Amino acid sequence: MRKKNNIENIPSLAQSDNILNLIFYVLQPIRNKINKKIIVTSGFRSPKVNFFCGGAINSNHLSGCAADIIPDGRNFREIYDYVVNNLDYDECFIETNSKGIKWLHVAYRKNNNRKKHNSNYTV
């Protein structure tokens, strides 16, 4: 989203490159695996957008390396296991907010993937 609440949210060329890598190496493989649509609820965030949505100060969303997704069918466990066991990735977390809404946070960093995941999740 380019603007929300009149806050600019436009990625630079380098950040756009990160977004394309995330799509190519993580999001599209997930989509191919489940053969269903995935809803991206949050992608690139400018510092202001990240601040207003309560993102971590060093969030991968700031560089365009991360996306929060809700898969059609909400099969979080299947997708989490697929990413962790098959893809190169930086972060793969099942996250839940205070209202019980769940999403999958995935990130990809070119040449710097740490394979961080929350192995003690419950679904």
Ligand SMILES: [Zn+2]
């Ligand atoms: Zn996220």
